[in-house]
Amino acid sequence: MACDVTSFRLRFPEFLDDTIYPDPRIQLFLDDTLEDIGTDEYRWCGKYNRAHCYYAAHLLILGTKTEVGDVSATSGAVTSKSAGGVSIGRTVVAKDLSSSDDMLSTTSYGQQFMVIRNGCFAGVLVTC
Numbered sequence: 001m002a003c004d005v006t007s008f009r010l011r012f013p014e015f016l017d018d019t020i021y022p023d024p025r026i027q028l029f030l031d032d033t034l035e036d037i038g039t040d041e042y043r044w045c046g047k048y049n050r051a052h053c054y055y056a057a058h059l060l061i062l063g064t065k066t067e068v069g070d071v072s073a074t075s076g077a078v079t080s081k082s083a084g085g086v087s088i089g090r091t092v093v094a095k096d097l098s099s100s101d102d103m104l105s106t107t108s109y110g111q112q113f114m115v116i117r118n119g120c121f122a123g124v125l126v127t128c
Helices: 005-011 023-037 048-067 099-104 108-120
Strands: 078-081 088-090
Touching (some): 048 108
């Protein structure tokens, strides 16, 4: 079963404020998500609804950040700061990540989506 606005808000109460996160905006990101994860629920080993919700939440957060002018929304977490000379350091996670994984790793929602995705699409297991 695909994620809908009601189950999205139930799973993520941080998005309950419908003035900041109106239903049509959440639905837009739920629809966008389907273009990336597809509609074949059986491929997701019973975790399709969760994957759909987490990926949509990830996109919604990125969209909200860029909407308010944070064009660095896909940067890693801040690891160091300065003030006078204006300096900032961000995490870079490069081991075994594609560029889309880099983008997903920028939010806790994207990270959870990767856990679900990687558990369902781990590849072929060969045992001896």
